[in-house]
Amino acid sequence: MAGMWAMVLAVAAFLVMVVGPIDALLGNTSRLAISAVQAVVAIASVVALAFGLGRLKRAYLRSKLH
Amino acid sequence: MTTAAETITYGAIVSAISFFAVYLLTPVAIKSLVAKGQVVQDYHKPGKPPVPRPAGPVLMAGIAAAELVLYALTMNPAVLTVLASTAIAFAVGYVDDKRVMPGWFKPAALLLAAVPLVALHVQGDHLNLVFGSAFIPLLYIPLVFVIMPIAGNTVNSIDVLNGVASGFVMIAMVPLLAAIAIFGSMDIFLAGLPLLLASAAFYKYHKYPSRIFPGDSGTLLLGTMYGALAVAGRAEIIGVIALLPAVVNSFLFLSSVKRIVEHRQVKARPVTLLDDYRLAASKDAGAPATLVRLIVADGPLSEKEVGHRIFRLAIISALMAFATIAIQYFLR
Numbered sequence: 272m273a274g275m276w277a278m279v280l281a282v283a284a285f286l287v288m289v290v291g292p293i294d295a296l297l298g299n300t301s302r303l304a305i306s307a308v309q310a311v312v313a314i315a316s317v318v319a320l321a322f323g324l325g326r327l328k329r330a331y332l333r334s335k336l337h
Numbered sequence: 338m339t340t341a342a343e344t345i346t347y348g349a350i351v352s353a354i355s356f357f358a359v360y361l362l363t364p365v366a367i368k369s370l371v372a373k374g375q376v377v378q379d380y381h382k383p384g385k386p387p388v389p390r391p392a393g394p395v396l397m398a399g400i401a402a403a404e405l406v407l408y409a410l411t412m413n414p415a416v417l418t419v420l421a422s423t424a425i426a427f428a429v430g431y432v433d434d435k436r437v438m439p440g441w442f443k444p445a446a447l448l449l450a451a452v453p454l455v456a457l458h459v460q461g462d463h464l465n466l467v468f469g470s471a472f473i474p475l476l477y478i479p480l481v482f483v484i485m486p487i488a489g490n491t492v493n494s495i496d497v498l499n500g501v502a503s504g505f506v507m508i509a510m511v512p513l514l515a516a517i518a519i520f521g522s523m524d525i526f527l528a529g530l531p532l533l534l535a536s537a538a539f540y541k542y543h544k545y546p547s548r549i550f551p552g553d554s555g556t557l558l559l560g561t562m563y564g565a566l567a568v569a570g571r572a573e574i575i576g577v578i579a580l581l582p583a584v585v586n587s588f589l590f591l592s593s594v595k596r597i598v599e600h601r602q603v604k605a606r607p608v609t610l611l612d613d614y615r616l617a618a619s620k621d622a623g624a625p626a627t628l629v630r631l632i633v634a635d636g637p638l639s640e641k642e643v644g645h646r647i648f649r650l651a652i653i654s655a656l657m658a659f660a661t662i663a664i665q666y667f668l669r
Contacts, residue, residue, distance in 0.1 A: 276581065280664075290471075328588070335631055
């Protein structure tokens with residue numbers, strides 16, 4: 272449970288500290304393009320979180336049930 | 338904007354209405370449902386005793402009465418949007434209580450519960466992410482449509498043993514209400530009190546051994562209202578953390594069966610019932626992984642003991658949610 276909590280907070284921190292200020296890296300790119308990049312990265316991070324939780328689940332189930 | 342004195346007064350009023358309405362109406366509902374033959378068997382007890390179901394209408398009546406009084410006192414339309422979302426979830430659950438619906442019905446129909454929130458734009462433009470917030474005016478709209486069915490179905494999926502759904506929501510509501518009071522609005526905090534108090538009153542009849550089951554109308558109502566409060570109160574992440582054991586349960590089930598189905602449609606059961614009525618983990622490799630299956634993997638437990646283990650996990654999650662509130666409070 273604590274592992275999941277840490278993963279949720281890590282994704283939240285990544286979104287705020289990396290994805291949020293991404294416009295500074297992209298310079299004079301249009302606002303719409305920046306938003307699209309931010310949305311894609313944010314969705315990818317949530318998918319990565321789900322994938323990470325899936326791995327955690329498989330490892331835990333293997334040790335518990337098999 | 339309500340003052341501190343008004344908040345205390347209104348809080349006492351809505352708490353009393355929701356608590357006593359559910360506390361006093363539930364015995365009436367039990368008698369009425371038994372008289373009408375609206376009962377289901379409790380498979381985990383000797384003799385499989387009949388238990389009346391659903392208690393959703395009682396929960397809805399208690400919560401609706403409190404929310405309507407709160408709206409009359411505050412005139413804040415956000416209170417009505419929370420109530421509207423809850424009522425839609427109740428209606429969806431009530432249909433499922435009365436007819437056997439396919440597995441996709443509940444998640445799909447619960448999309449409607451997001452409509453009142455989005456229509457009145459109660460979610461705002463900034464998503465609270467603990468370490469700061471993200472300005473996502475457009476992306477927030479589909480996000481609300483994702484949150485609402487997940488919240489409703491998550492609480493629905495934890496309703497597997499006596500008292501678990503109502504007790505779990507009661508525990509998860511404590512950090513959620515704290516987060517809404519600190520980072521959201523006092524009117525939404527007041528709108529959340531009826532969910533806590535109605536769950537507490539209902540728990541008296543739902544706890545082991547249950548005298549009534551909430552049914553889909555009750556659990557979808559509880560979960561969806563929890564989701565609506567998290568959205569309207571700017572506390573989505575804290576709401577997820579407080580609900581982690583139930584989220585884990587849904588996640589385990591979905592990633593095992595790899596499709597949206599009702600539990601009754603799954604052939605291999607995750608737990609087996611021993612002769613002494615204790616629950617044991619299924620040895621079937623094809624059985625879905627669930628929270629209860631993991632809890633009894635270390636050894637068979639009685640239904641009451643499994644319920645207590647789930648509550649212990651809920652308390653740990655609530656403490657982690659409070660730790661998250663502290664992080665957010667000191668970083669802002």
